Amino acid sequence: MSRIVIIGNGIAGVTAARFIRKAGDEPITIISAESEHFFSRTALMYIYMGHMTYEHTKPYEDWFWSKNGISLVRGWVNRIDHTTKTLFLDGGRPIEYDKLIIAVGSQPNRFGWPGENLDNVQGLYSLQDLQTMQEATSGIDHATVVGGGLIGIEMAEMLHSRGIPTLFLVRENSYMDYLLPAEESQMINNEIRRHHIDLRLGTELKEIIGSDGSVSSVRTSDGDEVQTGFVGLTAGVSPAIDFLDNSGIETNRGVLINEYFETNVEDVYAVGDCAEFRDPEIGHKKIEQLWYTGRRQGKRLGLNIVGKKTPYDKGIFFNSAKFFTIEYQTYGHIAASADEATGSVLWSDTDSRRLLRINYSRADNTVVGFNAFGVRLRHEQCEAWLHGRAQVEDVVREISRALFDPEFTRKIPGGLQSSSPVST
Secondary structure (H helix, E strand, O other): OOOEEEEOOOHHHHHHHHHHHHHOOOOEEEEEOOOOOOOOHHHHHHHHOOOOOHHHHOOOOOOHHHHOOEEEEEOOEEEEEOOOOEEEEHHHOEEEOOEEEEOOOEEEOOOOOOOOOOEOEEOOOOHHHHHHHHHHOOOOOOEEEEOOOHHHHHHHHHHHHOOOOEEEEEOOOOOOOOOOOHHHHHHHHHHHHHOOOEEEEOOOEEEEEEEOOEEEEEEEOOOOEEEOOOEEEOOOEEEOOHHHOOOOOOEOOOEEEOOOOEOOOOOEEEOHHHEEEOOOOOOOOOOOOOHHHHHHHHHHHHHHHOOOOOOOOOOOOEEEEEEOOEEEEEEEOOOOOOOOOEEEEEEEEOOOOEEEEEEEEOOOOEEEEEEEEOOOEOHHHHHHHHHOOOEHHHHHHOHHHHEOOOOOOOOOOHHHOOOOEEEO
């Protein structure tokens, strides 16, 4: 009977454990230094904002693990000896395995900014990061967030919820313009400023200035020095794989894997944010750092380990988020900038901060992607249209089949006709 050890208790590792357990009774051990129990990382912001407690973020009751025969170990893995199939934890504790899953996730990027190691300067990824942020922002007058991604806007909303004036430095010329088309990006620029965040586009952090070991101000690429009591570094994340140095397990940015999540070392697998595909499918990223893909990967790896070996199918891309009060869903292919092969149908209502984009292939008029801002779309219907290569004219005419906005919400007109339609 194989002993299965999983390093990391995030969505990818825990999902793998669940599907392994469904198929058999192999001993499973999950190791994490962050927390004893699996929790929803995407809910950290709501703990800070007072909408939830830590207990609310745990998808399973604490008894779930023992009932399902999954052992939980708190600790850091410092070294892996794959020749003896042994892990060494802090304090030298050894744990032997027959099959090992590396699912350690990510860590916030740091780029060598002067002053980045001062007190009250941090990222936001772990439960410990949340705890230090709660302490660091207590009683401060001003805060700064550096980096224009999803974690950056979440941190800005968190600080705003406590009435802390916030400077938001985004090096791009428009928020997330590397991912969002111009209309969507501008809508979020407006939403950020509507909440009185000091959004400075095309502006980078140059220096963090300290006093008595703690941050006191920041200097921007425009030469401005702005007083601040806290700096959130949210300029992306990277796989947390430093502990694998000299392990014999091949890494690049992440742990290198094939389409079965296998590393170069027999019986060692990697999954989730820390894994990097050697040969990703065309149009897909080598590293997938999303909750939804972590869950999909974990399920596929779990099934592979119990003998239902099938290559990972990334499926139709999907993600969702929330930009202050604007809900966001995206399906399929939506590029930041238009290309000659792709057309768009765009409906927007700037007064109610709602937008719907449908992308299609100009070659055969089949739908290839959706962006929905402030508009709720049915997941099953969007995937059915994309899988079925539906014609854009049919989707536009039948768009009501995908809508499930709350009662009394202003309806999107049939056929997407309105006073402000845009078609490109």
